Amino acid sequence: MQRYSSEEIRFNLMAIVTDRKMLYLQEIEALNMKKQQLLERIHELRESSKPEGGEAMETDQANQSVSDLEGIVQSMGSEILRLQSLVSAEDDKMLRYKVENIRRKHNYIPLIMEMLKLLAKKGELVPLVEKAKEEQKAKKAQKTK
Numbered sequence: 001m002q003r004y005s006s007e008e009i010r011f012n013l014m015a016i017v018t019d020r021k022m023l024y025l026q027e028i029e030a031l032n033m034k035k036q037q038l039l040e041r042i043h044e045l046r047e048s049s050k051p052e053g054g055e056a057m058e059t060d061q062a063n064q065s066v067s068d069l070e071g072i073v074q075s076m077g078s079e080i081l082r083l084q085s086l087v088s089a090e091d092d093k094m095l096r097y098k099v100e101n102i103r104r105k106h107n108y109i110p111l112i113m114e115m116l117k118l119l120a121k122k123g124e125l126v127p128l129v130e131k132a133k134e135e136q137k138a139k140k141a142q143k144t145k
Contacts, residue, residue, distance in 0.1 A: 020086070020090050021087055021090040021091070021094075024083045024084075024086050024087045024090070025087060027083055028080055028083045028084065028087075031076050031079060031080050031083070032080065034076065035073055035076045035077070035080070038069050038072060038073050038076070039073060041069060042066055042069050042070060042073070045065060045066050045069070046066060049063065049066070
């Protein structure tokens with residue numbers, strides 16, 4: 001690439017990638033399904049661990065596994081929230097891209113020509129051009145120092 005920069009050849013390296021928003025939504029869907037399965041499992045464990053005059057040891061183990069599963073469900077919930085914020089960020093990015101594309105495609109030449117005509121009618125165009133020339137000379141002189 002360094003070899004090309006001296007010859008003023010410019011290029012962009014692009015790749016075809018999958019839509020991140022779609023990936024995030026798929027991950028959210030998968031996490032929601034797993035979360036639902038874990039919640040069902042927690043419900044089953046709670047129902048099966050209800051004391052029926054049974055052993056206290058099994059109840060303690062069931063309570064421990066229920067609390068472990070609840071911790072996993074909680075971490076899944078936070079992961080889902082993180083992914084949802086990423087989806088929102090992707091939406092914002094696409095909106096910015098859309099606005100930028102509109103701005104880039106717009107033809108500003110008629111606006112510029114109309115502004116120049118108005119400045120010329122008011123007699124302000126020549127002084128502005130002279131001022132710009134002086135500023136350019138000042139910048140050029142400052143660079144040579």
